[in-house]
Amino acid sequence: MELSAIFAFLGNLGGPEIFLIVLFVLIFFGAKKIPELARGLGKGIKEFKDATREVQNEIEDSVKDEPKKAIK
Known part of the structure; x- marks a missing residue:
């Protein structure tokens, strides 16, 4: 998957939304x-x-x- 496809998939997600997703993944799965x-x-x-x-x-x-x- 190309990087542009990933950004197109993310759409209108901004910095705070991406931060919350990463934080959730870290908490849920662990480092x-x-x-x-x-x-x-x-x-x-x-x-x-x-x-x-x-x-x-x-x-x-x-x-x-x-x-x-x-x-x-």
Whole structure:
């Protein structure tokens, strides 16, 4: 997810709102748990990107192979 998409998602949130959200996350999860959550989120995003890239490559390969099959 790009940084601009994150800011577009946040919309009209200002400094105080963001501060309250961060404070709530710190209180709810604790400072030790946040890096673990971020690591898990990063791994999930990486796996999702890899899967979408794999599907895209399969589609592109099938499109490239299609004209060869039509010629034969």
